[in-house]
Amino acid sequence: MRVSTRQTQKSNTRKKIIETAYRIFSEKGFSVPTSIIAKEAGVSHGSIFVHFPTLNDLLICLLSDFGDNMGASLHMLAKKCYSVENLLKEHLNVLEEYEAFYSRLILEKNRLPDEAKSTFVIIQSTVAFHFSSVIDREIEKGTVKKLPIHILFNTWLGLVHYYLLNKEFFSDSNGSVIRRYRAELLSTYLNLIKKESEVYE
Amino acid sequence: MRVSTRQTQKSNTRKKIIETAYRIFSEKGFSVPTSIIAKEAGVSHGSIFVHFPTLNDLLICLLSDFGDNMGASLHMLAKKCYSVENLLKEHLNVLEEYEAFYSRLILEKNRLPDEAKSTFVIIQSTVAFHFSSVIDREIEKGTVKKLPIHILFNTWLGLVHYYLLNKEFFSDSNGSVIRRYRAELLSTYLNLIKKESEVYE
DNA sequence: CCACTCATTGAGTTTATACTCATTATAAAT
C-alpha cells in the first residue's frame, strides 16, 4: 500500500519538530520553552504534544537518536586506530562534529530525564572500550606509562570536558573549542602519558 | 550605642536564611524553591524577601560569602606548600571541606547569576596562582616535565572536576568523592607530570 | 458528492514558584 499524503504530512511535522528542537537546544540549551520550538519549527504549539505526549518524551527521543548517531561515529572511527595518538585525534574529530549538542548534554545532564544518563554512559563506554584496547597495547609495548587505564581515560575525558564546559573562558562563544585547542590538548596529553623516550612533538 | 533587640532579631533571621539556604542548596541544588528554604529555616516565606529583594540577591550573597571563605582557605594553605605534591594535597583538602557546595557551583554555574562566574574565577585564579609558582619552580629544578603551565593546571582541574561532576558514577551519593579517590587522583597525576627519574609511589 | 477520519490548531487550563502588601505584634521613643 502506498504512503498516504497524511502519513507523510505527519512524519514531516514530526521531523520538523525533532530537527528544530535539536538545533535550538544545541544553540541555547534545554530550557528553551516548547512554545519557541513550535514557532521556530513553523508548527502549532499543540502539535508538539500530539507527537510527544510530554516534553520528556521529546528529550528522550532526541537523546536516544543522538546517542545512536554519535555512538555509530565512534565505532566506525575507532576501527582505523592503531595508536593512541590516532585514536585521540579521531575522538576529537567526533567530538567536534557533535560539539554543540554534546556540550549541552554534559552541561545540563542533571536537568534532563534519567535516559540522558544512559546516553552519556553509552557514549563514554564506547570511547572507553577503544581507548582501553589501544592503550593496553601501548603499555605492553612500553610506549605508554604503566598506570591504571581507567584513570588515564578519566584524565583525558576530564581535560576535554573542562574545555567544553568552560567554553566561555577559552574562546568566543560561536567558535569550536575543540578545533581551537585540539593540537594543544593532544600534544600535552600525549607528552604526559608517553614514556620519556617516546616524547611527542 | 548598644545593639537593640530588634537588630539582633533581624540579623538572626538573616543568618538563619543564609545558613539554611547554604545547607539546602548544597544538598539538593539551587532549584529548591524559596518556600522550602523558608520552611526549613523556620521563618515565613515573606521574610526571605524582606532580607533579599530577589532570589538572585540571596544567591549572590551566598556565592560571594562562599568565594571569600574558600578563597581564604586556599590562600592560607598555599603558604605551607613547597612541593607540587603538597600543594595538590592541600588543594584536595580544601575541596573536600567545601565539596558539597562547590560541586553544585560547578554543576549549575550557568543557571546562576553572572556573579557565580566571578566567584568561580576568583577561586580558580587563586589556585592557579599558587599552582603556577610551585610548578614553575619544579620545572626549573627539572623534577616536572616542561609543558605549558596553564594546560597542566587545566588537566589537574579537569580531572578533579570530572570526579565531582560525575559523583554518581564514582561513589554512593552521600560520601565524599574527593576523600574516596584522593590517593588515586594524586598518584596518577604526579606520575604523569613528573619526569621518569622522579616517579611518585 | 458525501460521510468519515485524523492531523493540526491555538485559545484556554493547570501548576509551580517568585514576589507583594495589608495586617500583626512588639520593641523603641516620647
Next chain:
DNA sequence: ATTTATAATGAGTATAAACTCAATGAGTGG
C-alpha cells in the same frame, strides 16, 4: 501609658511554561 517604627507574616498576585481539547479543515473511501 501612648504613640511610633519596624520586623515578621502568609494569603494573595503575577508570570511563565507545560499541557488540554473542542473546533477546523483537508485527505480518504465509498
